[in-house]
Amino acid sequence: MNDMTRGERGEARDELRRDRRKEYLLLLQAVIALAVIAVILVVRQVYFS
């Protein structure tokens, strides 16, 4: 393995932290998808049952 400067290592560590945090967006995306499904099911229940 090559020698990394402290700065480069710090930058890489920050990027790792950022990418890890970005994964929490998956939860928000799932909530949005579930909300749309809930609206569809409510419309079905109200107008088509």
Add this chain to the structure above:
Amino acid sequence: MTEFWDVLYNVLVVVLLIFVATGAVPVITALVHFVIVPMHAFFNHYGQAEPYFPRVAVMVPAWNEGVVIGATIERLLALDYPADSLRIFVIDDASTDDTPDVVGRWATAEPGRVFLLRREQGGQGKAHTLNHGIRIVLDDDWAEAVLIMDADVIFTPSSLAKMTRHLSDPKVGAVSGYIAEGSRDRNYMTRFIAIEYVLAQLASRRAQNVLGAHACLAGGAQLHSRANLEAIGGAIPTGTLAEDTVATFESQLHGRRMVFEPHAVVLAEEPGTIDALWKQRLRWARGNVQVSSIYRKVWFRPGHGVHHLGSLAFGASWFSIFLLPFAMILSSIGLVGLLLLQSDLAQVVFRALWITAALTYIFSMLIGVQLDGRIGRSSWREAFLFPGLISFVVMIAALFPGLIEEQLPGLFGMELLPGGHVALTLFIYLWISLAMLGAWLARVVEKTGAGRVLSPLLTYLVGYGPLLCAITVDSYIKEWRKADTVWIKTEKTGRVLG
């Protein structure tokens, strides 16, 4: 005697119900898979990863890649990665174009960084070409990791460093990145492929990270630790059309963990026509038929060995894709049979099946278009027409009873006659199978004068999913007939985004 016929009748109804249920298995498996995706927020490998820059030997197999290879090398040299830890080996598989000249010029301009390895006799396939290079690289102790890629893919600047950080964990044997469709001049086909890659990689491989078992790390961006490559025999297994899948399986069978890194983006040029897609996917699908047979002692054996390939979830996921065309056909037979025997029951199971399918499809597509904003913005139409316009209407018919058969015709003062109602019902029940025939027809008409218009139109009508299923059916037939396993290279023109 009447009792005998009653029993036979009931047995037949149960059999038909089982047929319909077969169609529900892939739907439920997909639903479970997509529900797992958000769990990647908590169950991922980032906690065990560290900044890590091992010495990487990049293996670029090339056969007549003169148009693209120069840009590929240039992009690799420009990666945000320590220059002294990166060597590029282009393995020329006896090209007949200017590939060796282009690579030779780069090797002269970048001594010690770019190397040309020439095979005088080629045409044996990617695995053989790669192994020529891998043997040379492993003979020397310089390389700590080996990156296997395709000659036409473009690694974004941070992609390699994002992949290598997972190799800081010695339990990890290989890492792959997200191969995104990156053609400059997009058309309907590349947009369908783009959304497929979002679903199959950004969604599905995250789920596989959570489950701890991977079906295939992308052959266009597969980073192995040296230890992993040596453990699987110091070479990529040959003898199948799915060398990347076999390498992924072997690595896991040898006890190493696979990681998909969704933030390492690699751009690739993908087929722009049905015919080109068919040839590429037929190779992949035949490879999967071979893999299903090779690893027959692995499936559905949870707790066997140090891997999770035998888990129920992984097996269900693999065979749901592998056997999807069978499931579709059985489901159609079941629905039509029930329509003849018990039409009310047929309607109930049809609704249950298609409502589940519709909700799974809506959930997965809504997740899909959000996962990659660039693809989501450009391919949202293809995302929503992925199962085809006709299936989209069938889903609406299932979700909102009466809307298609009564309310819509009523708006125009029309009414569906009883005969028309039966014909429509029969068509809807059969559609799941007919869609594959429609996809096959789309390929046939593509070669005709009207193909430029008719072929995209048919694809939007019958859907991209059924097109992939039709290719899978073709792969069964080709494998059954033991057709030649020639390596048909996908044509590349260098139109990947710069």
